[in-house]
Amino acid sequence: MTLVALLLGASLVACSAGAGEPAATGQPPATSRPSGTGGDVRTGGPSASGSSGVQPLLARPFSVTVVVALAHPWSMTFLPDGRALVTQQPGTLVLFDPATAGVTPVPGVPTVVYAGQGGLGDVVLGPTFASDGGLYLSWVEAGEAGTAGAVVGRATLRLDGSPRLEGLSVIWRQEPKVSGAGHFGHRIAVAPDGRTIFVTSGERQKFDPAQDLGNNLGSIVRLDLDGSPAPGNPWADRGGVTAQIWSYGHRNPLGIAFDAAGNLWSSEMGPQGGDEVNLLLPGRNYGWPRVSNGSHYGGADIPDHAPGDGFQAPSVWWNPSISPSSLMVYSGALFPQWRGDAFVGALSGEALIRVHLAGPTATLADVWKLGRRIREVEQGPDGSLWLLEDGADARILRLIPAVG
Numbered sequence: 001m002t003l004v005a006l007l008l009g010a011s012l013v014a015c016s017a018g019a020g021e022p023a024a025t026g027q028p029p030a031t032s033r034p035s036g037t038g039g040d041v042r043t044g045g046p047s048a049s050g051s052s053g054v055q056p057l058l059a060r061p062f063s064v065t066v067v068v069a070l071a072h073p074w075s076m077t078f079l080p081d082g083r084a085l086v087t088q089q090p091g092t093l094v095l096f097d098p099a100t101a102g103v104t105p106v107p108g109v110p111t112v113v114y115a116g117q118g119g120l121g122d123v124v125l126g127p128t129f130a131s132d133g134g135l136y137l138s139w140v141e142a143g144e145a146g147t148a149g150a151v152v153g154r155a156t157l158r159l160d161g162s163p164r165l166e167g168l169s170v171i172w173r174q175e176p177k178v179s180g181a182g183h184f185g186h187r188i189a190v191a192p193d194g195r196t197i198f199v200t201s202g203e204r205q206k207f208d209p210a211q212d213l214g215n216n217l218g219s220i221v222r223l224d225l226d227g228s229p230a231p232g233n234p235w236a237d238r239g240g241v242t243a244q245i246w247s248y249g250h251r252n253p254l255g256i257a258f259d260a261a262g263n264l265w266s267s268e269m270g271p272q273g274g275d276e277v278n279l280l281l282p283g284r285n286y287g288w289p290r291v292s293n294g295s296h297y298g299g300a301d302i303p304d305h306a307p308g309d310g311f312q313a314p315s316v317w318w319n320p321s322i323s324p325s326s327l328m329v330y331s332g333a334l335f336p337q338w339r340g341d342a343f344v345g346a347l348s349g350e351a352l353i354r355v356h357l358a359g360p361t362a363t364l365a366d367v368w369k370l371g372r373r374i375r376e377v378e379q380g381p382d383g384s385l386w387l388l389e390d391g392a393d394a395r396i397l398r399l400i401p402a403v404g
């Protein structure tokens with residue numbers, strides 16, 4: 001092996017070890033996850049139901065502009081005035097102005113546990129943001145004896161004078177807090193009617209809690225705007241955290257968004273070769289860790305989804321894994337051919353992925369390799385696509401239609 005090959009191999013291992021799935025207690029190391037730097041993203045393949053037979057386009061129908069460098073960005077949301085809020089995982093919120101590429105810190109954020117996959121997480125605008133500045137943030141909070149868990153808080157963004165958050169209060173917590181620093185989930189979506197929010201809650205790399213309705217790990221929860229369980233949830237009559245749960249059997253759902261018809265979609269980090277896009281239906285069990293189209297790290301078998309097994313199968317799945325970081329449904333003007341489709345960012349897959357949505361069905365459509373781990377996908381006010389790269393040397397990218 002040449003020195004170059006050795007160095008390349010070393011860098012691939014380092015990249016893989018820092019992938020979206022850091023090793024944690026009870027979980028084999030992430031180095032067995034296929035590296036996105038080594039070859040094509042395979043989108044299902046012949047054995048992959050729900051994603052078969054679609055060849056990725058080779059040409060890119062968009063041009064990419066690097067707008068600004070920003071370390072460890074995690075989520076992004078645009079404001080009505082065209083600026084955007086961006087979280088940085090170590091615990092900083094910034095106001096980003098695309099017109100100037102200016103980045104201004106926004107004080108008033110919580111103290112976060114920045115470790116492993118944890119830190120400051122999602123930021124989304126509340127349904128009445130335009131009148132009251134209300135928004136939702138998620139982050140990881142410390143518990144007793146070295147435990148941690150994701151929380152969601154509500155705050156007011158003040159843009160008079162220097163930008164700042166005021167009145168931050170925690171409205172929801174993962175229960176129980178456990179050891180480890182992985183699989184928090186903690187992405188947020190506001191329902192189209194503006195009356196509830198949905199939060200993804202990862203299983204914290206503890207496996208079985210995803211099948212236990214007595215905790216809210218490994219589930220999607222549906223909450224009133226104040227964080228209390230929303231009326232009409234599948235197990236509302238059981239009270240406690242069980243009353244929050246919308247669906248369960250999830251591993252690490254890192255993307256969630258509604259489409260224009262009101263269908264709720266998620267992207268989920270599966271085990272080795274089992275990443276998913278799911279249609280989130282109330283009361284359904286999505287199977288983790290009982291069934292998965294992937295296998296445990298190291299290859300130990302997990303039964304695949306099968307008709308009649310009682311578990312909700314994914315709409316799209318990936319083997320090898322692409323590590324879906326985020327999911328956004330496009331509704332803009334610049335790419336009218338993609339209106340109504342979902343975009344997924346891929347970490348180990350180092351790609352932007354389009355999933356065609358048609359009613360309750362989802363089909364893998366395009367995989368554009370970008371050579372960088374993609375943490376977040378957003379839509380700008382003009383219909384441009386915005387991406388956050390992952391990691392210390394990350395950048396904010398803007399995508400517009402290619403000329404010609």
Ligand SMILES: [Ca+2]
Nearest residue numbers: 075076077378
């Ligand atoms: Ca976002």
Ligand SMILES: [Ca+2]
Nearest residue numbers: 292293294302
């Ligand atoms: Ca399997």
